[in-house]
Amino acid sequence: MLEESQDDGVIIDRVAALDVGKAEVVCCVRVPSGRAGHRAQEVRTWTTMTRSLSAMGDWLRGLGVTRVVMEATSDYWRPPFYLLEAAGFEVWLVNARDVKHLPGRPKTDKLDAVWLCKVAERQMLRPSFVPPEPIRRLRDLTRYRVDLVGERGREKNRVEKLLEDAGIKVSVVASDIFGISGRAMMAALIAGERDPFVLAGMARTAMRKKIPELRQAFEGRFSDHHGFLLSRMLAHVDALNADIAAIEDKIEDLIAPFVDAAARLDQIPGVGPVAARVIIAEIGLDMTRFPTAAHLASWAKFSPGVKESAGRTLGVGSTGHGNRYLARVLGEAAVGASRTDTFLGERYRRIARRRGKKKAIVAVGRSILVITWHLLNDPAADFIDLGPDHYDQRRGTQRAIRSHVRQLQALGYQVTLQPAA
Numbered sequence: 001m002l003e004e005s006q007d008d009g010v011i012i013d014r015v016a017a018l019d020v021g022k023a024e025v026v027c028c029v030r031v032p033s034g035r036a037g038h039r040a041q042e043v044r045t046w047t048t049m050t051r052s053l054s055a056m057g058d059w060l061r062g063l064g065v066t067r068v069v070m071e072a073t074s075d076y077w078r079p080p081f082y083l084l085e086a087a088g089f090e091v092w093l094v095n096a097r098d099v100k101h102l103p104g105r106p107k108t109d110k111l112d113a114v115w116l117c118k119v120a121e122r123q124m125l126r127p128s129f130v131p132p133e134p135i136r137r138l139r140d141l142t143r144y145r146v147d148l149v150g151e152r153g154r155e156k157n158r159v160e161k162l163l164e165d166a167g168i169k170v171s172v173v174a175s176d177i178f179g180i181s182g183r184a185m186m187a188a189l190i191a192g193e194r195d196p197f198v199l200a201g202m203a204r205t206a207m208r209k210k211i212p213e214l215r216q217a218f219e220g221r222f223s224d225h226h227g228f229l230l231s232r233m234l235a236h237v238d239a240l241n242a243d244i245a246a247i248e249d250k251i252e253d254l255i256a257p258f259v260d261a262a263a264r265l266d267q268i269p270g271v272g273p274v275a276a277r278v279i280i281a282e283i284g285l286d287m288t289r290f291p292t293a294a295h296l297a298s299w300a301k302f303s304p305g306v307k308e309s310a311g312r313t314l315g316v317g318s319t320g321h322g323n324r325y326l327a328r329v330l331g332e333a334a335v336g337a338s339r340t341d342t343f344l345g346e347r348y349r350r351i352a353r354r355r356g357k358k359k360a361i362v363a364v365g366r367s368i369l370v371i372t373w374h375l376l377n378d379p380a381a382d383f384i385d386l387g388p389d390h391y392d393q394r395r396g397t398q399r400a401i402r403s404h405v406r407q408l409q410a411l412g413y414q415v416t417l418q419p420a421a
Helices: 050-062 078-086 109-121 133-166 180-189 194-201 205-217 224-252 258-264 273-283 293-299 322-336 343-355 357-377 390-410
Strands: 014-019 024-032 039-047 066-071 088-094 305-309 312-317
Touching: 014 109, 014 224, 024 050, 024 109, 039 050, 039 078, 039 109, 050 078, 066 078, 078 088, 078 390, 088 109, 133 224, 133 273, 180 224, 194 205, 194 322, 224 258, 258 273, 258 357, 273 322, 273 357, 293 357, 322 343, 322 357, 343 357
Parallel strands: 014 066, 066 088
Antiparallel strands: 014 024, 024 039, 305 312
16 A cells, blocks of 8 residues: 655755865855756855855855755864854754765765755755754853863872872772872872871771771882872862862853753752753753654664564664763763662663663663653653552553453453543
8 A cells, every 4th residue: 555755855946065174165056047957056165264154154145045054074064054053044964974975986075065965955864953052052061071070080090090009008998088088198198298107197087997997008108209290180180170160150150041941850860950951951952853752862872773674673773872971961860760769760670680781771861861851842741750669550450451351352252441530
């Protein structure tokens, strides 16, 4: 039986495509020709300086171009994209994988621009998600914060390796050598103190119970060389702490217009204030870009691929590589939810028993993403936890229903179920 399908083969009258490089932009424009069934085409090269890009925008406006398409090439696409977007053009950023040239054909910047323009005018492309400017600013800060936190963690690891090199085993005794006691002890080491009894006596609060072990831990060969390196490393850690605090203050200012949405996402188990801000920064608030929750999960690469050939299912394909910042925060949220007595926590434990922890993290991360889509798509929606016993209740009820239906069918009855009012 033939099925009807939507035909998007209408050619866009006036379209432009950009092949973007670091120093130059090759622009191809295709517009209607005076002859029926023919198209007029022109290719020009512009520099990536702002003045040149503005002149290119004026040229495109003079030709009546309505849509400008470009590939996501490194970060070089940003200046022309933002400039043309501000000038009022409909700008599409497309995945380079979707516009690969036919094999065996020559490849130049001009031919790439022409090919991209021909594909774009036939509407054979789909735009990538580029959030609006307020979300982009928030995203810049949240991503930079993640990078700074990672760098601080690496610097702390260098400190621990340096102490190990000096035979100082304080990390074996103390769970956090960067607490109040640990920082005081390391400051004393830098100042020249080497007596294990004096260093161990700097322990505070609960760590004082470990003073005998600390005295043994400080029996090493810490030298002035180690002290110089340790002072530089601790200064770097302090500078990173100050930078992270400044970034967090700026994030607080930019999240103010979206504070209600962030508070609603904070209700999801495993999602805290920091994670909620990162999620908003990565997917925005406008869920019309993702028609359904499944579209959002697919874009984020939290949906398994399909592998089928000759009518046989060859297993579940990889989810692929998506937004690494979003994947990271969803993974952390899934691990946090796994420790809770909630529906998501029980979902994680059930899947982890059968399929392993990694698949459970992806599955729960996808569930968090689905919940996020519903909360952002409908501002009136509230998060309601189904409870850890949801699976047991549902399975027991459904199993009883199926059992009774089978018994009645065995007696020769045709059963139709209808919920009571």
